[in-house]
Amino acid sequence: MSVQTISTGSQAASKMSARTRDRLLNIISPLALLVLWELCARFGFIDTRFFPAPSSVVSTMIEMLRTGELVTHTAVSMQRLFYGAILGGVPALVLGIVMGLNRPIRALFDPLIAATYPVPKSAILPLALLIFGLGEASKIFMVAVGVFFPVVINATTGVLEINKIYLDVGRNYKANRWNTFWTIALPGALPVIMTGFKLGIGVGLVLIAVAEMVGAKSGLGYLIWSAWSTFAVEQMYVGLFVIAIIGFLITLILNELERVIIPWKADAT
Amino acid sequence: MTRPLARLEAAEPLPTRPAIRIRDLRKVFGQLVAIDGVSLDIAPGEFFMIVGPSGCGKTTLLRILAGLDSVTSGAIEIETPHSQRPVNSMIFQGDSIFPWMTVWDNAAYGLKMRRVPSATVKEVVGHYLARTGLTRFAKYYPHQLSGGMRQRVSIARAFANDPEILLMDEPFSALDAQNKLLLQEELLHIWEEHKKTVVFITHSVDEAVFLGDRIMVMTAQPGKVKTFVPVPLARPRNIMELQKMPQFGELIAHIWSSLREEVHRARQQEEEIKS
Ligand SMILES: Nc1ncnc2c1ncn2[C@@H]1O[C@H](COP(=O)(O)OP(=O)(O)O)[C@@H](O)[C@H]1O
Numbered sequence: 001m002s003v004q005t006i007s008t009g010s011q012a013a014s015k016m017s018a019r020t021r022d023r024l025l026n027i028i029s030p031l032a033l034l035v036l037w038e039l040c041a042r043f044g045f046i047d048t049r050f051f052p053a054p055s056s057v058v059s060t061m062i063e064m065l066r067t068g069e070l071v072t073h074t075a076v077s078m079q080r081l082f083y084g085a086i087l088g089g090v091p092a093l094v095l096g097i098v099m100g101l102n103r104p105i106r107a108l109f110d111p112l113i114a115a116t117y118p119v120p121k122s123a124i125l126p127l128a129l130l131i132f133g134l135g136e137a138s139k140i141f142m143v144a145v146g147v148f149f150p151v152v153i154n155a156t157t158g159v160l161e162i163n164k165i166y167l168d169v170g171r172n173y174k175a176n177r178w179n180t181f182w183t184i185a186l187p188g189a190l191p192v193i194m195t196g197f198k199l200g201i202g203v204g205l206v207l208i209a210v211a212e213m214v215g216a217k218s219g220l221g222y223l224i225w226s227a228w229s230t231f232a233v234e235q236m237y238v239g240l241f242v243i244a245i246i247g248f249l250i251t252l253i254l255n256e257l258e259r260v261i262i263p264w265k266a267d268a269t
Numbered sequence: 270m271t272r273p274l275a276r277l278e279a280a281e282p283l284p285t286r287p288a289i290r291i292r293d294l295r296k297v298f299g300q301l302v303a304i305d306g307v308s309l310d311i312a313p314g315e316f317f318m319i320v321g322p323s324g325c326g327k328t329t330l331l332r333i334l335a336g337l338d339s340v341t342s343g344a345i346e347i348e349t350p351h352s353q354r355p356v357n358s359m360i361f362q363g364d365s366i367f368p369w370m371t372v373w374d375n376a377a378y379g380l381k382m383r384r385v386p387s388a389t390v391k392e393v394v395g396h397y398l399a400r401t402g403l404t405r406f407a408k409y410y411p412h413q414l415s416g417g418m419r420q421r422v423s424i425a426r427a428f429a430n431d432p433e434i435l436l437m438d439e440p441f442s443a444l445d446a447q448n449k450l451l452l453q454e455e456l457l458h459i460w461e462e463h464k465k466t467v468v469f470i471t472h473s474v475d476e477a478v479f480l481g482d483r484i485m486v487m488t489a490q491p492g493k494v495k496t497f498v499p500v501p502l503a504r505p506r507n508i509m510e511l512q513k514m515p516q517f518g519e520l521i522a523h524i525w526s527s528l529r530e531e532v533h534r535a536r537q538q539e540e541e542i543k544s
């Protein structure tokens with residue numbers, strides 16, 4: 001038996017198992033919590049009026065899936081989240097990068113962003129309702145606002161953090177403004193921008209739930225709110241579960257997207 | 270005060286016109302005088318070397334020639350006979366290739382910025398990647414390469430851009446001895462084919478003599494011209510044969526004796542700043 005074979009073999013195996021072990025641990029912790037919760041509910045350690053057993057929440061969820069109610073609400077919320085993310089994210093991306101590249105523009109917009117950023121976004125919901133009414137526009141607007149700030153701030157920071165030598169290379173090789181944007185500023189800042197976008201989606205998810213609680217007739221926020229008014233606690237938990245799952249899935253998708261669009265980052269294994 | 274990047278009349282007979290003409294160049298950063306009264310002419314097709322102690326303003330001079338830094342006073346004229354080609358391409362000191370582009374896209378960068386037809390880009394980039402030994406790595410990203418390979422990409426990028434003037438800032442100092450020698454020889458081959466004007470900074474006196482037609486020794490800060498040393502060694506040069514020639518050793522000794530004073534002065538300056 002050769003020592004070398006053993007060491008390389010076990011190295012590869014331990015690398016593989018480290019990854020699988022992480023995955024397993026990732027699944028075990030939420031499962032354990034659910035089991036604990038279920039047991040506490042069954043044995044009366046917790047008040048099921050406020051904390052219904054997961055099994056009863058699941059059966060409510062199945063029922064709501066059968067009626068199509070849950071799918072409709074989820075789809076509506078996701079759609080608002082999507083449009084809001086695009087409407088807030090794209091202008092933020094462009095403005096942020098331009099601010100990073102251009103000092104006067106940065107000086108012009110910096111104070112505006114610094115002054116508006118600390119305002120709690122949920123506090124402007126009444127204003128959004130006033131301006132955009134009770135329809136889709138006010139919800140999409142709220143998400144857009146939530147996504148806008150982290151993206152614009154991170155895009156500016158990301159461009160400012162690009163090593164100056166790359167901008168010098170661009171100048172020396174006669175990159176025009178358009179090419180400087182696309183070939184240097186955007187890819188150079190992309191890792192930081194992605195972080196901002198993930199933060200923004202998180203804020204957007206909060207805001208969509210809040211916005212749908214007031215003056216909406218659909219969406220997961222509405223579902224949760226109406227469950228409160230009818231004291232349908234299981235239904236409320238279904239709404240909360242689905243929002244949690246959506247948040248989790250979006251994170252997974254964005255991480256995957258990051259890997260695809262930022263292939264030059266040291267191979268994440 | 271002026272920096273006329275004059276496009277001189279093409280009707281003038283070429284050899285009488287220097288490719289680069291610098292007069293009384295002065296560059297000040299705040300309190301610090303980086304370059305003080307440098308004047309020099311570089312002939313078209315000349316392989317011009319700059320040596321000097323670190324911090325004497327070599328990089329600053331090259332950046333000014335590249336149009337990346339402004340001058341405080343003095344004049345610079347750069348002749349551009351073939352107007353469709355770029356005036357200069359710089360090989361920067363240290364890592365300068367884009368981490369987010371593959372080797373191929375990095376090498377093709379200048380051509381793409383100039384909107385050269387893609388068939389030409391393919392041919393030219395393929396050619397220079399082969400000459401720098403990078404063909405196999407065309408699809409790699411820089412983080413997958415060694416430091417020396419990354420430097421070769423930046424050399425391929427500059428050559429592929431086919432400029433009138435190549436500005437090279439210590440391009441080989443990060444390379445191991447074998448790769449350095451291979452690339453020096455390759456650079457001489459390419460230069461002998463195209464006879465581009467080259468301005469080449471190095472801290473290696475051997476390299477200066479091996480490659481150059483003429484060597485400018487700069488003084489410690491503030492950077493001035495200390496002396497110009499012509500290198501009358503026949504071309505094509507071969508490092509093995511050069512090393513056997515007494516003239517080669519004499520030139521190195523001559524330049525080194527002139528340089529060593531300045532290196533000592535630079536070191537003294539550093540110590541004064543520290544204390
Ligand atoms: N952008 C800058 N701002 C202030 N000082 C600078 C700047 N660039 C270079 N210097 C200074 O000018 C001097 C010459 O620098 P440099 O041209 O890089 O020297 P070298 O390339 O010969 O080592 C150094 O003292 C350096 O610190």
Ligand SMILES: [Mg+2]
Nearest residue numbers: 327328362438
């Ligand atoms: Mg330097």
